[in-house]
Amino acid sequence: MPPELSLLVTCAALAAATVAQRVVGMGFGIIMAPLVAIIDGPLAAVLVVNVYAALACALMVPGLWRHIDWSRWRWLVVPATVGSVAGLLIARATDADVLRVGVGVAALASVVVSVRFARTDHRVDGPGTRTAAGATIGLLNSSVALGAPPIAVYAMVSRWNNPSFTATMQPFWVVLCLVTLAQRQLVAPGGAPAWPWWGWVVAAVATTAGSLTAEPVARRVPPRVARLGVIALSLASGVAVTAVGLAGLLG
Incomplete structure (x- = not known):
């Protein structure tokens, strides 16, 4: 695909992805x-996704500041940072497609179980749960770019209300994206898409436009719909990563 067309498609997707991130929290x-x-290839995906996810989430933080649960953020982000290092090491030592299939299937099962759990009156939360959730998110995000399902699982079993969840996830992803960028550039530098220099600026403008559009959209989405969005996106990510792994193994 010509670089200019690649940039155009990416910019349209950036705007849509930013809206989803604000409305659902991921x-x-x-x-x-x-x-x-x-x-543009997997290395470009790591670079582009983390650069513009950090930007999109950072733009949303000021407007969501009063809803951010900083205590819960700390319990999640510190183990997530540590877990991301472990995930990178696992990814380097394991066949990528086998890892994708295993993690994808486990993620799908965990989301389904959590949905059933959420229908009961039980609630599981506390330092241990938050530490385990954060570490799992970081590990899966850096190994197979699959941080969504463990976030959804934790949100459901802890009964985290959607306004606080959505707000807290923005500074969480800012930190985790920057950590992942630093790690990946040390281990596998390069892989940037073949855009002209101004393409990066245009992509940043598309992300900013998405963040401006996202706020009025989010105000019109009921909490129940947002919660269903969390589940749907988590299942979609599990299916996607499993399919990619199976395609690699069978190809």
């Missing part, structure tokens, strides 16, 4: 990673 990587990987 989804940027689920929309962007497969698209960029197909157009």
